[in-house]
Amino acid sequence: MSANIWHPFTQHGLGEPIPEIVRAEGASLYTKDGREIIDAISSWWVQTHGHCHPRIVSAIQEQSAKLDQIIFAGWTHEPARQLAEGLSDFLPAGLDHIFFSDSGSTAVEVALKMALGFWHNRGHSRHRILVMDHSYHGDTIGAMSIGARGVFNNAYAPLLFDVNSIPFPQQGAEQDALDALEALCADLDNPPAALIVEPLILGAGGMKIYSPETLAEMHRICRVHDVLFIADEVMTGWGRTGTVFACEQAGITPDIMCMAKGLTGGVIPLAITAASAPIYDAHYSTDRAKTFFHSSSFTANPIACAAANANLQIWREEPVQQRIDHIIARHRDFARELEKHTNISMVRQCGTILAFEMIGAVTEDGEGNYMSALGPALLRFFAERNVLLRPLGNSIYIMPPYCITDDQLSTIYGVITEAIEYFRQPAG
Numbered sequence: 001m002s003a004n005i006w007h008p009f010t011q012h013g014l015g016e017p018i019p020e021i022v023r024a025e026g027a028s029l030y031t032k033d034g035r036e037i038i039d040a041i042s043s044w045w046v047q048t049h050g051h052c053h054p055r056i057v058s059a060i061q062e063q064s065a066k067l068d069q070i071i072f073a074g075w076t077h078e079p080a081r082q083l084a085e086g087l088s089d090f091l092p093a094g095l096d097h098i099f100f101s102d103s104g105s106t107a108v109e110v111a112l113k114m115a116l117g118f119w120h121n122r123g124h125s126r127h128r129i130l131v132m133d134h135s136y137h138g139d140t141i142g143a144m145s146i147g148a149r150g151v152f153n154n155a156y157a158p159l160l161f162d163v164n165s166i167p168f169p170q171q172g173a174e175q176d177a178l179d180a181l182e183a184l185c186a187d188l189d190n191p192p193a194a195l196i197v198e199p200l201i202l203g204a205g206g207m208k209i210y211s212p213e214t215l216a217e218m219h220r221i222c223r224v225h226d227v228l229f230i231a232d233e234v235m236t237g238w239g240r241t242g243t244v245f246a247c248e249q250a251g252i253t254p255d256i257m258c259m260a261k262g263l264t265g266g267v268i269p270l271a272i273t274a275a276s277a278p279i280y281d282a283h284y285s286t287d288r289a290k291t292f293f294h295s296s297s298f299t300a301n302p303i304a305c306a307a308a309n310a311n312l313q314i315w316r317e318e319p320v321q322q323r324i325d326h327i328i329a330r331h332r333d334f335a336r337e338l339e340k341h342t343n344i345s346m347v348r349q350c351g352t353i354l355a356f357e358m359i360g361a362v363t364e365d366g367e368g369n370y371m372s373a374l375g376p377a378l379l380r381f382f383a384e385r386n387v388l389l390r391p392l393g394n395s396i397y398i399m400p401p402y403c404i405t406d407d408q409l410s411t412i413y414g415v416i417t418e419a420i421e422y423f424r425q426p427a428g
C-alpha cells in the first residue's frame with residue numbers, strides 16, 4: 001500500500017472529498033476536474049496580492065538560481081539584509097531587530113523566548129505570560145499554551161504551561177473593555193514577563209473585534225508597569241485590518257512583533273519576530289551564555305527572503321492600499337445588506353475582514369461552537385458553489401486577497417446570501 005497524506009485540521013474518518021488544486025492565479029483556484037474556485041479566505045489568510053503574482057514568481061525563480069540556502073548562524077546574505085532594511089519603511093518605528101523563522105507559530109515561540117530571555121539576562125525571575133481570552137497563536141506547544149484551551153489541545157493539556165488571561169474586550173461593549181483593562185491592572189502586582197495579544201481582531205478565536213483605543217490602553221498600562229507587550233500580527237499584518245499593521249491604528253510600537261503569512265505575499269513560508277532595542281540589548285554581550293539560543297535549519301532562507309522583498313516592492317509600487325480600501329467599501333455595503341437578515345447576528349468588519357454569526361440554524365451541538373455540525377455543512381455548501389470559505393463553526397467570514405475583482409466579490413456575497421436563506425430552513 002502506498003503512503004497516504006494526513007491533512008491538517010482534517011478528520012479523514014468523515015470521508016469528506018478533498019479536491020485537488022492544479023493551478024492558481026489572482027483570487028482563482030483551478031481544480032483537477034476543471035472547476036474555478038474563488039479563494040475568499042486567501043488560502044488560510046496568507047495570500048495578499050493574489051496567487052502567482054508575477055513579481056514574486058520571478059523573484060523566487062531568480063533567487064533560486066543564485067543562492068538557494070545558506071546556514072544563517074554566523075553567515076548572512078543580501079536578500080535577508082535587504083529585507084531587514086526594507087522592513088523599516090513598514091514597521092512601527094523602533095522595531096529594528098529582525099529575527100527570522102519559518103511560520104507564525106515559530107515567530108510566536110521566538111517572541112516568548114525573547115521575552116523570557118530579556119528578563120533572565122537582566123537577572124529577574126519573570127516567566128508568567130498574560131494572554132487574552134479566546135486567543136490563538138499557533139499549534140506548537142508554547143503557542144498552544146498561550147492560546148485558548150479546548151478540543152484542539154485537550155490531548156496535550158498536561159504539557160501546556162499555565163498562563164493568566166484577561167477577558168476579551170468586545171468592541172461596542174464598553175463594560176467588557178473596562179473589565180479587560182481592570183483585569184490587566186489587577187494582574188500587575190506580581191508582574192508577568194509579557195502580555196501577548198492579537199491586535200484589533202482575534203482570528204481563529206472567531207474573528208472577534210476590539211477597538212484601537214483598548215489596544216492603545218493595554219499597551220500604555222504595560223508600559224507604565226514595565227511589562228513587555230507582544231503583538232502577534234501573524235494574521236493581522238500586511239494589510240488585513242486596513243493598515244499595513246494593526247498596531248498602527250492604535251499608534252503603538254510593541255516591544256516585540258510577530259509576522260508571517262503575508263510577509264512573502266503568502267507564497268512561501270517565512271516569519272519574522274521584530275524586537276526593540278532593549279530586547280536585543282539584553283542578549284548582546286561578550287558572555288556567550290546570554291546568546292539568543294534559537295534557530296531552525298531554514299532560518300532566513302534566501303528564496304523566501306527574495307519573495308518577501310518582492311512583496312515589499314509590490315506594496316511600494318502597486319496601488320495596494322487602494323485595492324484594500326475598495327474591498328473595505330464593498331464589504332461595508334454588503335454588511336448593510338447582511339443587517340437585514342434576521343437569522344444572522346453580530347455583523348462586524350475589521351478592514352478587509354467581514355464576519356457574522358449564523359443563528360437559528362440547525363446544529364448538532366450548539367450554536368457558536370467550532371465543532372457544530374453547521375461548519376462542515378456550510379463548507380460543503382460553499383464548495384459546491386465554487387467558493388472557498390471555511391467558517392469557524394457558526395462564524396462566517398470573508399478575508400479575500402487584495403486583487404479580488406468586483407465580480408468575484410459579488411459572487412462571494414451572492415453565495416453567502418444564498419446560504420443565509422438556505423440554512424434558515426429546518427433540516428430535512
Ligand SMILES: Cc1ncc(COP(=O)(O)O)c(C=O)c1O
Nearest residue numbers: 103104105136137138203234235
Ligand atoms: C494570530 C496567529 N498567530 C499565529 C498563527 C500560527 O501561524 P502558522 O499557522 O503559520 O504557524 C496564526 C495562524 O493562523 C494566527 O492567526
